[in-house]
Amino acid sequence: MSGRTAVTARGRTRSPIAGLWAMAVLLGTSCQSDARSVPELPPAPPVVAVTMREYRFDYSGSVPGGRVVFRLRNAGQVDHHPSLFPLPEDLPPLADQIAGSERRSLTPLGGVFVRNPGESGTFAVDLVPGQRYAFLCFMEGPDGESHVRKGMYTEFRAGAVGKQ
Numbered sequence: 001m002s003g004r005t006a007v008t009a010r011g012r013t014r015s016p017i018a019g020l021w022a023m024a025v026l027l028g029t030s031c032q033s034d035a036r037s038v039p040e041l042p043p044a045p046p047v048v049a050v051t052m053r054e055y056r057f058d059y060s061g062s063v064p065g066g067r068v069v070f071r072l073r074n075a076g077q078v079d080h081h082p083s084l085f086p087l088p089e090d091l092p093p094l095a096d097q098i099a100g101s102e103r104r105s106l107t108p109l110g111g112v113f114v115r116n117p118g119e120s121g122t123f124a125v126d127l128v129p130g131q132r133y134a135f136l137c138f139m140e141g142p143d144g145e146s147h148v149r150k151g152m153y154t155e156f157r158a159g160a161v162g163k164q
Contacts (some may be wrong), residue, residue: 045069045124050135052080052115055152057135065129065159071122074115080147081139083111084125087132087155094134094153114139127158 045067051058053076074080085106087094097103112121127133134155137147 047071049073050082051075052082052137052152054078055137055147055150057082057137057152057154059154063127063133063156063158065127065131067124067126068158069122069124070110071120072112072115073120074117077117078141079114079116079139080137080152081111081114082135082137083108084123085109085134085136086128087134089132091132094136094155098148098153109133129159131158132156133158 046064047069048059048061048063048071050070050072052072052074070084072082086109087106088104091097091104091106092100110123110125112123115121132155134153137152139147141147141150
């Protein structure tokens with residue numbers, strides 16, 4: 001706003017400074033409230049640390065249901081590309097799916113882009129308590145074989161203790 005006065009709809013003149021002052025008072029009073037009425041922020045979601053190596057995923061403990069942050073670190077010597085998939089209850093064990101000739105299509109829920117050795121990546125997802133999930137690495141090695149075919153997959157049930 002410049003230092004000029006403004007003319008209102010009723011023909012009165014108004015100083016821009018008076019308008020700014022009125023806005024400041026309005027904003028100042030609207031920011032004040034009873035501390036008891038301010039809702040608290042929800043707690044930070046749990047973080048599950050996952051370490052990628054050739055050719056496995058390592059994590060300890062359980063993976064809770066609800067909002068979860070996965071922090072993946074490539075501690076291996078080759079690149080990895082991890083993705084998290086929800087698994088339907090009627091899906092046969094992952095080893096059978098990977099080795100078998102009949103495979104079902106799955107849609108990833110989350111993951112990180114390719115991580116070079118020493119790199120980390122983080123993502124957050126909402127996991128349904130009791131549902132099956134799997135980390136899979138579909139990175140292809142120099143031999144043309146995908147990491148998942150070399151055993152780089154793991155399955156867990158959200159809210160359950162430990163890996164399956």
